[in-house]
Amino acid sequence: MAGVRDQKKKQTRAAILKAAVKLFSRQGYEQTSIDQLARAAGIGKGTVYSYFQTKSEIFLAFCEEQLEFINRELAARSNPEAPLLQQLLTFFQGEFRFVSRNREFGRIFLRETVFPKDFTGERARQLDDKYIDILIPIFKQAQARGELRTDLELIVVTGHFYALYIMTVSAWYMGRLHSEEDVAMGMELLFEQALRGLAPIKAREAAAHGAGK
Amino acid sequence: MAGVRDQKKKQTRAAILKAAVKLFSRQGYEQTSIDQLARAAGIGKGTVYSYFQTKSEIFLAFCEEQLEFINRELAARSNPEAPLLQQLLTFFQGEFRFVSRNREFGRIFLRETVFPKDFTGERARQLDDKYIDILIPIFKQAQARGELRTDLELIVVTGHFYALYIMTVSAWYMGRLHSEEDVAMGMELLFEQALRGLAPIKAREAAAHGAGK
DNA sequence: CGATAAAAATGACCGCGGTCGAGTTTTTCC
DNA sequence: GGAAAAACTCGACCGCGGTCATTTTTATCG
The missing domain is CATH 1.10.357.10 (Tetracycline Repressor, domain 2)
Structure with a gap:
C-alpha cells in the first residue's frame, strides 16, 4: 500500500540517525566519515545523500x-x-x-x-x-x-x-x-x-x- | 645575513596574502583551492602550509x-x-x-x-x-x-x-x-x-x- | 505472471584540504 | 672553499565529503 515504501524510508532514516548518534558520540563528528556511517547503518554511501543533503x-x-x-x-x-x-x-x-x-x-x-x-x-x-x-x-x-x-x-x-x-x-x-x-x-x-x-x-x-x- | 632568509619569508607570506585577497574576492573562499592559491603566489602547495596551518x-x-x-x-x-x-x-x-x-x-x-x-x-x-x-x-x-x-x-x-x-x-x-x-x-x-x-x-x-x- | 516503468540504492569517481618524505637551498663551521 | 647541518620547498599522496551513471528493487497493469 501507500505506506510500505514510505515505512522503509522512515526506517532507513532512523537507522542513519541511530548510527550517527553512536559514531558521533564515540569518535566525534569530524572523525566519523560518511562511508563509515553508511556501513554502520547497513547501506551504501550514496544512499545517505538521498536522506540528508549534507553531513x-x-x-x-x-x-x-x-x-x-x-x-x-x-x-x-x-x-x-x-x-x-x-x-x-x-x-x-x-x-x-x-x-x-x-x-x-x-x-x-x-x-x-x-x-x-x-x-x-x-x-x-x-x-x-x-x-x-x-x-x-x-x-x-x-x-x-x-x-x-x-x-x-x-x-x-x-x-x-x-x-x-x-x-x-x-x-x-x-x-x-x-x-x-x-x-x-x-x-x-x-x-x-x-x-x-x-x-x-x-x-x-x-x-x-x-x-x- | 640574518635578514636575507627572513626577508624572503616575509615576502612569501605577503605574496600568499596578496593572492588570497585577489582570489577570495574574485571567486569566494570555498571556491578557491589551496593549490590555486599557491600557483597564484608562485609557490608550491606544500609551502603554503609552512606559512599557515590551515586554510x-x-x-x-x-x-x-x-x-x-x-x-x-x-x-x-x-x-x-x-x-x-x-x-x-x-x-x-x-x-x-x-x-x-x-x-x-x-x-x-x-x-x-x-x-x-x-x-x-x-x-x-x-x-x-x-x-x-x-x-x-x-x-x-x-x-x-x-x-x-x-x-x-x-x-x-x-x-x-x-x-x-x-x-x-x-x-x-x-x-x-x-x-x-x-x-x-x-x-x-x-x-x-x-x-x-x-x-x-x-x-x-x-x-x-x-x-x- | 511477465513486461515495463518508476523509485531507490550503489560505489567508482571527482576535487579538495592537509601530510610527508625526498629533494633543494641556505647557513654554519673548520 | 667545501662539507655537514639546518631550513625550506615541493608535489605525489591520503582520506574525506559529495556526485552521478548504472544497477537493483518495487509498484503497476494487461
Whole structure:
C-alpha cells in the first residue's frame, strides 16, 4: 500500500540517525566519515545523500533530538513561580550544560545555528522558534507579576537574553571563562545588567537590590 | 645575513596574502583551492602550509587586514562628543557593513571568531581585544558625561553590546532581517533596551526620551 | 505472471584540504 | 672553499565529503 515504501524510508532514516548518534558520540563528528556511517547503518554511501543533503544536516538532526529531550526536561523541572532572573538562569544554564558536555558538538551546532548557511536558514529559524515558545510564556508571567516592562515586544526580549547567552558561551569557547561556574556567574552578571533596563520602574529598586551582588 | 632568509619569508607570506585577497574576492573562499592559491603566489602547495596551518587561518589573516582598515576609518570618522547610543550605532553599523558586503566572508569570519576552535582561540581573543580597545574609551567618556553607570566593569559592558550586535547579525543571516535598514533598526531597538539599564538613574528619563523613537 | 516503468540504492569517481618524505637551498663551521 | 647541518620547498599522496551513471528493487497493469 501507500505506506510500505514510505515505512522503509522512515526506517532507513532512523537507522542513519541511530548510527550517527553512536559514531558521533564515540569518535566525534569530524572523525566519523560518511562511508563509515553508511556501513554502520547497513547501506551504501550514496544512499545517505538521498536522506540528508549534507553531513552537517545529519548532525543537526542529531542535535535536534538531543535538544528536544533536554528542553522537555528543563520545561518539566522549571518553576513558573520563581523570579524571572532565576528561571532564565536555570533555563540557559541547562542549555549550556548540553553544549559543555561535548565542546566539539556544541561548537558546530552553535556555528550552524547562529550563523546558518542560507540553505540551512529555515532549520535554524525553526530551532530558535523553540526558544521563543519556551521563553515567551515565562516572560508573560513575569509581566503579570510586574517583573518585566509590558511595553516591549517579547520576541525582542527573547533575542536580548539569547544574545547574552550566546556571548557567555562564546567567552567560554574563547577561553575567557573556564569552569561551568565562571559561565554561570558571567551569565548572571549580564542578565542582571539587562534586567535593570527591562524591569519596569517600580521593580527596578528591587531588582537592583535583590539581584545585585 | 640574518635578514636575507627572513626577508624572503616575509615576502612569501605577503605574496600568499596578496593572492588570497585577489582570489577570495574574485571567486569566494570555498571556491578557491589551496593549490590555486599557491600557483597564484608562485609557490608550491606544500609551502603554503609552512606559512599557515590551515586554510581558514589564511582567511582570518585576510579578514584582519580588512578589519584593521575599517576600524581605523571608523575611529577617524567617529565623533567623541556624540551621545553614546549614536556612537555605538555608528561603530557597529560600520562593522556590519563589512560583513554585509560579502555574506560568505562574514559568516566564516564570525563563526570562527565567536566560536573559535581551541587552536584559533588565541587569535580570536586578540581580535576582540581590538573591540575592547575601541569601545572602552567611548564608554569612559560616556561615563564622564553621565550617560553610563560608573559602577560597571566596562569589559562586561563591551560584551553586552557586542552580544546584541552579534544577535542582530545572526537575525540577518537567519533571514529574519532583510535589508541593511532592518538591521540598523533592530540594533537600535536592542541597544536602547540595554541602555535603559546601563544608564545611571538620572539619565534614564533622558535616554528614554532622547533615544526612544 | 511477465513486461515495463518508476523509485531507490550503489560505489567508482571527482576535487579538495592537509601530510610527508625526498629533494633543494641556505647557513654554519673548520 | 667545501662539507655537514639546518631550513625550506615541493608535489605525489591520503582520506574525506559529495556526485552521478548504472544497477537493483518495487509498484503497476494487461
